[in-house]
Structure formats: C-alpha cells, structure tokens
Amino acid sequence: MRERMKFFLSDAILRAFQNMRGNLFPILTTIGIIGISMLIFSTFSLFAFNLTSILKIWEDKIEVIAYLKKGVPLGEVEGVLKKVRRVEGVEAVKYVSPYDALSFMEKKLGSQKNLLEGIQPGVLPSSFEIQLEKDYRNSLRIKEVVFHLKEFRQIEEVQYGQEWVETFSAIVHVFRLTQGIMGGLLLIGLMFIISNTLQLTISSRKEEIEIMHIVGASPASIQVPFYIEGLIQGLLGTGLAVLFLFFLYYKVLLYKVFFLYLTPVMKEWFAGIPVLFLPPKTVVIILLGGMVLGLFGSFVASMRFLRYSG
Template identity: 55%
Template structure:
C-alpha cells in the first residue's frame, strides 16, 4: 500500500512538473480567489468580535430632570432596580459628571473654568443582564424607564447598534455571495487545467487502460493533483492575508484609542485556518472529479 501511494505521488508530481506553468497559474488564480473570499471573512469576523465587545460594555443612561430632589432620586433608583433585566444601577451627580469631564479633558480642563456643576445633568447608568442585551428586550427596558416622571431622556444607542448590526449582516451576505461566485470560478479553473493535462496524456491513458489499469487507478493522480493545487492555493491565500493583516494592524493600532480602546483586530484561529486548507483540498478534488468525468468517459 505504501509503495502504491509513493508511486502515485511520484507520478502526480512528475505530471505537475511537466505542466509547471499551467499548474503555477492555476494555484495562483485559486490563491487570489480564496484570498478575496478570506478578506471578506476576516472583516466579518472582526466586525462580529467588535460588536460583541461593545455589547458587553453596553448600558443605558437615563438623564434626570433638573431640580430632581435627592429623596426623589432614591425613589427612582429603587424603581429602576425593580425592573426586569437590570443588573446594576449607578447614580452620577452633576459634581461627578463635572469631575469625569475634567479627567477626560486632562491638561485642557481649564476650559471648564467658571462653569458650575449644575450645568451637567444628573444621570443614572443602568447595566442590564446578558439576557437583555438583545434589541427587543432593550427597547422594553427603555420604555419602562420612560414611564418614570423624573427621567427626562434615555440614551442607549439604539440606532447606532441597529446600523452596526446591519453592516455586519451585509458584510456576511456579501462574503457568502462572493464566496459562491468564486467557488464556481475556482471549480472552472481547476477542471479546465486538469482537462488540458488529461488531453495531453490521452495516448498514455489509453495504453494504461489497454494494459488493464482500472479507471480508479488512472484517475487517482488527477485527484491528487487537484488536491495539491487546492491546498497550495489556500495556503497562498492565507499567507497573503496574514501579511496584509500585519501591515494594516501596524497602521491602525496607534489610532485605536478612546472608544476603540481594548478592541483587538484578530486573525483567524488555527482551527479555522485548518478548515480553510481542507476547503482548498475539497475544491481541488471536486474540480479534478469534474474534469475526469468529462474527459475519461471512455474508461469503463
């Protein structure tokens, strides 16, 4: 069995060297096609990761009406804590809000000179339980908060979250539509390349068939050739994408401050990379299968 596999592999590599230019072209085209698909996949992967991080930081802010008394604030806090889905409640007084603004301004805090703390509205930061991070339950809590007379305004970035979620969805849809088109293109390229290889060896194949070689034995080298083209193309795509990822990372890392702090631009984990390589092999095998079906029909 080992000697048979060795023979088939040597024969496959010999055939690939014989048609070196067409094989390099095929691997390059496969690599570029998979690279385009993986680029969209990586963008979607990171957008989803960023969305999850922001959801974890997510909280509602309820701004109180001016003139709300301290005893009323205690009543409001108690009522909010009783709402379904509320995990923590934090009251921010006008003095606290001014101190926070000064810390944010740093050396420019002198811009606040002459401004009284009562300019800043008192607010309540409300963090929800994980089960309530969804848009439907979030809207429910916001409606319940709006029923409290002392609350003037509620902010929770509903429109922003909906817009960002839509962007993630559109990128994913584009990724799979483009992936489908590229998948068909790769199949066409691989099958056509192997069809040319089979045609150039037609006489040799006929002799092998006359000598008693089984159809499976004749087809195996072409299957292996397709698999090699697929995995090398996938490896090339992953390598190019990783280089581009590092270049982009070096360019944008210094700019990731403020609301972007703590967010990491990620590359695919090893298990997903393994699946991409396996996908390359399967695409190559399928392309070679299509080519052999079309050009080796005479082999019974």
C-alpha cells in the same frame, strides 16, 4: 483486503507525485491559479473577521442613560437602582452622581476644562448608566427596555442614541447579508475556476490516460492519482495564499498604512480598534477548504474528461 487497499493507495500517491514531477509547468500554473483564487477568498475572510470584531466593539459601547429628576433623595435612588437592575434586558447599572458627571466632563475636555469654571455639580443631573444584555443591543429590543425605564416616576429622561443604534442595527444586518451572499458567490466561482483549471491539466495528459485505458487500467487507478494531485495542489495553493495574506497583513494592515487614507472622523471611529489576523482555527479551515476544493475540482474535471474522451 486491507493490504490490497494499502498497496493501491500507496501506489496512487506515488504515481500522483511522479505525474506532478513530470508535468511541472501545468502543475505550477494550477497551483498559482488556486493560490490567487484562495487569496481572494482569504482576503475577504480577513476583512469579514475584522469587520465582525469592529461591530462587536461598537456593540459593546451601546448603552442607555437614564437621567433622574432633581431632588430625588439618595435613599430613594438606591431603591430605584435595585428595580432598574431587575428590568428584563438590563445587564449592569452604574449610578453617576452630579460630582462624577462634572469630573467626567473635566477629563473629557482635558486642557480646555477651564470652560467649566463656575459650574456647580448641582447643575448636572444624577443618572444611571445602563449596560444591556447582548440580545437587547439592537433598535427593536432596546426600545422595550426604554419603555420600562420611563415607567419609573423618578426618571426624567432616557437617552440611548436612537439614530446611532438604528444605524448600527442596519449596518449589522446589511453586513451579515452581504457576507453570506459574497461568501457563497466566491465559493461557487472558486469551484468553477479550479475545476476548469484542473481539467486543462488533465487534458494535457490525454495520451498518458489513453495508454492506461489500452493496457486495461481500471477507472479508479486512473482517477485516484488525479484526486490526490487535486488535494496536494489545493493545499499548496491555499498555503501560499495564506502566507502571502499574512505578509500583506504584517506590512500593510498591522502598521495601519490604510490610516493615511482615512478622514479625521473615520480615524476617531477606528482609534483603539486592533487589526487582527485570522485565528488559527479559521486558517486550518481555509487550508482544509482548499484541499476539498482541489479534490472536488479534480473529481469534476476527471469525470468530465473521461466522459468526453470515452
């Protein structure tokens, strides 16, 4: 039984390659269409991956600043610091003295730090810079932390950039929703395009299939070579798509040519954010996905053709 199956598969693979070599033009056309289709999906995946990375970087920048009242003794500050660290949702706390705040402002102003001449550190309040746990970096959970911080009598004011946090949370929600919908629609579209393209390829070999029917070939011996062709065409088309996408990434994205078309504000937002290519694991998944789509397209196309021709 095992030997018979081994012979059947080796024969099917051989016939698949022979069929592809004998029908080079329609096969190349199919590979090209699969390549274009998968290039669209891979490009979408690349942008989605980089947008996710950008959102992650922006998410890490979300922090809460608690300003202390003037005149709070340093010994009391230490006690408050320990209590703040125990607040649910707080990941890390850093104490910023008035001297640290003034030094930071001088570095921020750079060559214009002379604007701070005459300002004494005592004018600036002490503060806590609070990093939040990942689950609390959204507009709803961050308010819980702020509520608890305001209960400390030593804290004068709590700031966390409410508008920015709410905007960021909305962006994340819309992006994830759009990513799911667009990804699903693209996959459905790809399956439709690939199955119809492969059906045209199979239809072009109608006479060959009819002869096989006449000589008594089983449905499996007719269909399996088509499935193998679908796998190979899916792999080749997807591989070409990934290679072309890497070329575009290397020539356009890596050198940030798109920066030329951004406004100064947008350039500041994206400064220091790396443009990444898809990780190897994702590339492998896309290649396997292309093979599966090719196999599925061949299955649908062959079943449809055999049903109509039968």
